[in-house]
Amino acid sequence: MASDDIWIIGVSMTKFMRYKDKDLIDLASEAALAALDDAGVTIQDMDILASGNLAEAGGGVGQRIQKQIGQTGIPVYNVANACATGATAFRVVHTAIKAGEASIGLAIGSEQMGKAGMLGAAGRARSDKKEFEPSGRYGGVMGTEGILGTNMMPGTFAQTGMEYAYEHDGVGFEQFAKVAEKNHAHSVLNPLAQYQKAFALDEIMGGEMIAYPNTLLMCCPTGDGAAAAVVVSGERLASMPAEVRKRAIKVSASVLTSDPYVDGCQVQFDVNTLTRRAADQAYAQSGVDPKDLDLVELHDCFATAELCHYDNLRLCEPGGAGEWIDKKGPWRDGEIPVNVSGGLLSKGHPLGATGIANIFEVSTHLRGEAGDRQVEGAKVGLTHVIGLGSACAVHILEKAAS
Amino acid sequence: MASQIPMVDYLVLDGDSAHLEANECTACGALFFDRRNACAACGKREFRRKRLSNDGLVRTFTIVQRAAPGVPAPFAGAVIDLDGGGKVKANIVGVDPTPENIKLGMPVTLTTFVAGTDDNGIEAVAFGYRPV
Numbered sequence: 001m002a003s004d005d006i007w008i009i010g011v012s013m014t015k016f017m018r019y020k021d022k023d024l025i026d027l028a029s030e031a032a033l034a035a036l037d038d039a040g041v042t043i044q045d046m047d048i049l050a051s052g053n054l055a056e057a058g059g060g061v062g063q064r065i066q067k068q069i070g071q072t073g074i075p076v077y078n079v080a081n082a083c084a085t086g087a088t089a090f091r092v093v094h095t096a097i098k099a100g101e102a103s104i105g106l107a108i109g110s111e112q113m114g115k116a117g118m119l120g121a122a123g124r125a126r127s128d129k130k131e132f133e134p135s136g137r138y139g140g141v142m143g144t145e146g147i148l149g150t151n152m153m154p155g156t157f158a159q160t161g162m163e164y165a166y167e168h169d170g171v172g173f174e175q176f177a178k179v180a181e182k183n184h185a186h187s188v189l190n191p192l193a194q195y196q197k198a199f200a201l202d203e204i205m206g207g208e209m210i211a212y213p214n215t216l217l218m219c220c221p222t223g224d225g226a227a228a229a230v231v232v233s234g235e236r237l238a239s240m241p242a243e244v245r246k247r248a249i250k251v252s253a254s255v256l257t258s259d260p261y262v263d264g265c266q267v268q269f270d271v272n273t274l275t276r277r278a279a280d281q282a283y284a285q286s287g288v289d290p291k292d293l294d295l296v297e298l299h300d301c302f303a304t305a306e307l308c309h310y311d312n313l314r315l316c317e318p319g320g321a322g323e324w325i326d327k328k329g330p331w332r333d334g335e336i337p338v339n340v341s342g343g344l345l346s347k348g349h350p351l352g353a354t355g356i357a358n359i360f361e362v363s364t365h366l367r368g369e370a371g372d373r374q375v376e377g378a379k380v381g382l383t384h385v386i387g388l389g390s391a392c393a394v395h396i397l398e399k400a401a402s
Numbered sequence: 403m404a405s406q407i408p409m410v411d412y413l414v415l416d417g418d419s420a421h422l423e424a425n426e427c428t429a430c431g432a433l434f435f436d437r438r439n440a441c442a443a444c445g446k447r448e449f450r451r452k453r454l455s456n457d458g459l460v461r462t463f464t465i466v467q468r469a470a471p472g473v474p475a476p477f478a479g480a481v482i483d484l485d486g487g488g489k490v491k492a493n494i495v496g497v498d499p500t501p502e503n504i505k506l507g508m509p510v511t512l513t514t515f516v517a518g519t520d521d522n523g524i525e526a527v528a529f530g531y532r533p534v
Binding site for chain 2: 118120130131132134137138139140141142144145146147148149150152154155158159160162163165166173208209210211212213214261263264266267268
């Protein structure tokens, strides 16, 4: 345990679902207290707290959590970074510890969405305007959704997948649907997942079409939930009890990227380049090769997105994502199990919680505590989230050597 | 005939020869449709207007069946790779929006249509791409 390494000693998530009797702060507090208990520490021990939440980004969620679990006067960072919000909160704590400003900290991600419906930038209401007057950066006179293409999430990510299909052979509706078949099958073993039901490929392909080629079962649901992690420096960990050290998970890489300029990226968001860059930086930082990975939790907001990320994260041969799903490479008994939690498609996607929930999932496998869904002998795992706009976080986690 | 205005300012109506114009960075050639502060590719701050081709290929598409509230569906949204440079988001028009009718790499050309009329009878003209 090198003293400059950074470790996770406590981690938790609530079940993702739609909660009627709990509010956002209940969920965030529940996750935070569970992570502290898991680490055998208290809020009084924390040097820093970072809280990720999107819907109430201006609402001081971190301080509201403190009002429930402990107002100790430590610095609180309220973080919003699209669907990478939770992972960004984790990185705030990680970076503070790496900088030597803190030796232990708590990262929380939370979101309460309810049944929010489709997300996206629908623009102005089309019927409100009585007199056309050009306004905004594009000199528009009315909302563009449905007239100049689509900016809603299902269609946007459908186009991401279809662009991959344009550039690579062996990719079509069926390959995208197979991603959903896999993740729904995996979810049956995860009691924390919002939905735990397997579906046959023809049920997925024959379901309600939302935005071709994404059918209903190829789109993640909205929901509520929270996740939290306690992070420490190697030096601090060295002074902790043996049972804490034994279950500690090493953060071998922590990377955050934004979308670099590429041709056309301001017309259709590019979710590929920043993911490739984050992955490559994470592999370089950790010295881990993609082939070493025992499991991956990646950002399957839509089935079309997951397929592209096999290639972006270097899990398959370049251009070979279609072939890889065809030969079941990412299934739980395949070459590199991807989204054994059920993924966002089944586990759910409370936006601010997702980035830490992925870290919970991989850490739990590395500790050998994942129950029925345990990937046997898992030693190294990768988490990936992407927020449109765009932000990408990749973490590589490793089991403690001792 | 009612007077018309473009739905967005990068559509130039120009009688029968409607076309798109982009802001082109004079240093690196990056193309943008919006009002600019600086170039996102190279950081330089000078731009000139560039007329884009009306012809291109379908780079990617989706067929939206469940649309945002108030938006008629189905429709086919797409990104078009324009000949000579530039990518643009628009609908595929002139065919039923089905996977059988729309193919990746399909050649298309720009066409215009009236997207709405205001209380003064002014028509907002939008653009789309039809197969050729």
